[in-house]
Structures are given as structure tokens and as C-alpha cells.
Amino acid sequence: MQNNDSLNSLLNPEPGRGVKTHPCLITAPSRCGEKDLSTADASHFLELGEMYYYGIGQEEDFREAVKWFRKAAEAGDADAQIRLGEIYYVGASVLKSGEESVRWFRKAALQGEVQAEWMMGFVCHYGRGVRQDYAEAAVWYEKAALHGHPGAQCNLGTLYLCGQGVERNYERAAEWFLKSALQGYALGQCNMGTLYRYGTERDCRKAAEWYMKAADQGEPNACWHLGQLYRGGDGVEHDFVKAASWIRKAAEQGLQGAEREYAEFCSKGLGMAGPDCAEAARWYRKAAEQGDAESQCELGFMYRTGLGVPVDLAESFSWYRKAALQGNFVAMRNLSVMYRDGLGTEKDPALAEEWDLRAAWETEDHDDGSGDDGECDGDDGYEEYDEGCDGREDAGEPSGSNHQSRGHQP
DSSP: OOOOHHHHHHHSOOTTTTOOOOHHHHHOGGGOOTTTTTTOOHHHHHHHHHHHHHTSSSOOOHHHHHHHHHHHHHTTOHHHHHHHHHHHHHTSSSOOOHHHHHHHHHHHHTTTOHHHHHHHHHHHHHTSSSOOOHHHHHHHHHHHHHTTOHHHHHHHHHHHHHTSSSOOOHHHHHHHHHHHHHTTOHHHHHHHHHHHHHSSSOOHHHHHHHHHHHHTTTOHHHHHHHHHHHHHTSSSOOOHHHHHHHHHHHHTTTOHHHHHHHHHHHHHTTTSSSOOHHHHHHHHHHHHHTTOHHHHHHHHHHHHHTSSSOOOHHHHHHHHHHHHHTTOHHHHHHHHHHHHHTSSSOOOHHHHHHHHHHHHHHHHHHOOSSOOTTOOOTTTSOOOOOSTTTOOOOOSOOOSOOOOOOOOOO
16 A cells, blocks of 8 residues: 555654754763753754654653654744644654644645645545645645645545545546656556546556556555456456455455455355355455445355354344345345344344335335346245355456545545
8 A cells, every 4th residue: 555655754764854963962862951952953853853752872752752843843843843743643652633733734834845735635635633625625735736746646636536625627637646646656546547447538458557556556446446357357358366366455455345345256266266155254244344234244144044154143133234224125135034033033023024115115226127136035035045155146247346536545
């Protein structure tokens, strides 16, 4: 995944940042008092703060580091203001405070510091420490983007694509995504792929090329999209093995839809030696625990039938109910049956009827005339599963694709 330039500075110190080191800091930084630093300027305060923060020349002392960062920041040092904003943003060595982080980022941004401009765009974009304001986010992103910041360019493209804070303009979105992508920014590359996959000038081959660039950097959405292209043979040769590999890479990074789709691969043995229901259940659970209704419904079925997990009707009922409450009509129907027959719960004819009616309404909303794959069978009311773990026919079509272009979040 693309590293966040701003917070990355906390993990990769640059002590001194090229300033001339004060003699006191060389000889005995831990014994430096304010009297000893009477000739120091803000850059020396910043350097001393970094020495305490990273334990250079003495033991780490976060409180002391923050004290010196604050002195430098109050003296107008933009680097110190950014550092203090970062510390308050992540809650490192001080209580996390969105408002305080924004205060320091704004001071640095008003001095024209590109990193602070980018962070101001971000906090306004996502409402971190300030009221969410897309228009102000666009202003700050544009300042940083014009200074060449790839993350700001990517996020500005997202605002243009969605018409948030600016008038919707696909050409402007593409321009900013491309500027970001050409700098090697993974999310910009991923969004370029998405424009070619779903935009007005569709070209799956070019989409695959951009997704590959981003996926090689580990960007999870790019890995997922690339896997789906290999699954469907769109812009690349049809290859279930490569599809499974890329989708798993996305799933391993916690991408909910990829977890669900990889579980489907496991259930059918796509790109594998054969179906692995236990592995399918494991991945369905990961997605289900993130709130994915389809995965919750799949888990309900697996616990009902003992596919990949021990039969557990109470657990089955629990997962069906979670999915049903999110509007999954297959889960609603199966929940109705469980209430009707007292499976995993007490019999309740009234609730059985209520969920059956709700399922019927949902089915009408989803019926496109092509048939209902959530239809209950005539014996016990459960959906038929007769191939692999879940019996669904695979037409090589990607499922669950999140095709929205995304902005970068630190």
C-alpha cells in the first residue's frame, strides 16, 4: 500500500534536517538547558526535539521532545509545526487531538509547506479535527497538487470525479490521476486503471497495465481489480490461478470484498487443486465480521449444513439474522424458515411470517427477470447448493467489485 508521506516521517527520522547543529547538542544533548541554548534558534529546538523523540544521544523522552517541538513551532518553524501536527494526529506521546493537529498543520500550510497543505486537504476532506468541507479540501489539495504532491493530486482527482467541493469534471479528474500515477503513486495508478475499466473510454488492456503497476506496490484495490480482470479474461488472458493469487493479496490486507471473493474461489476451487470449504469459511468469516451481508449469509448456510465448519444451528441463526438485518433477501428467507421450524432459536410463527414477507418485498426489488438465485427449495426452505462448497455456477464474471475511484487516507 502506498506509504503516507506525512506520517512516514515519524517512522523514518531525519534528525537535523540539514541545519547546523548547535554545539550543546553535540556534546551533551541530555544536559542542555534553556540557558545553554540561549543562542539557539527554532531549527535547533526542532533538532533537540528530534533527538529526544528518537533517542539520539540520550534515552527517548517523548514529553521532552514535544516540549522542544512546541518551542520551535511557536517560533514559527514550519517543520516543527508539521511534526507537532503529526504527533497530535496520531496521538504519539500526547493525547490524540484532531483540533490541535489541525491548528499546527494550518500554521505550516499558511507558510506554503506542501506537506501541511496536503494534510489540511485531507483533514477537511474527511472531517478529521474540523467540520468536513469538500470545498476547502479542494483548495488545499490544489495548492499541494500544484507543488507536485502525488497524494494531493490523486485526492483532488477524486473530488473532481465525485463532484465534491468542485464541479464534477471527468477530464480534470483524469488529468490529476495521471499526474499522480506518473509519479509512481500507487493509488493514482489504481484510479487510472479504474477509469479505463469503468469510464467512458473503456480499455481493459490499459486498465490491467495501470492496475499491475499499483498492484506491484501492494495497493489492495489494484490487486483485487487485477484479479477480477484475470478471472474474466478482460484485457489479460483468462487465468484463475493468477486471479486467485491477486485477489488473495487484496484479501490479506483486509479488503472486505476481496475477502468475500477469495472465499468464493476457495469454495469452488477456482485456481486451486479443488474446493476447500474450511478455508472458504475462514475467509467468509473475515468479511462477515467486517459487516459484509453476503458473507454473513454464506456463513449462515455453512453452519446450517456443516460445510467447512461443524454444524451449529445457533451460529447459523446468528449469521442469517445479521445478514437479514442488512436487507439480504436470501438470509431473510432462511431466517424465516429457522423461526418456523425452531432451528437455532425458539419457534416463532409470527416472526417467520414477518421475515418471509420482508424477503418477498426484497426479492421483488431485486428481480430483473433473469430468475432468482435465492429461491428456496421445496423441502426445507433452504437454497440449493450442489457444486463445490456453495454450488453456484461460475460464469467467469467478477463479483462484488468496488469500482469507485478512491482518495488516499493517511
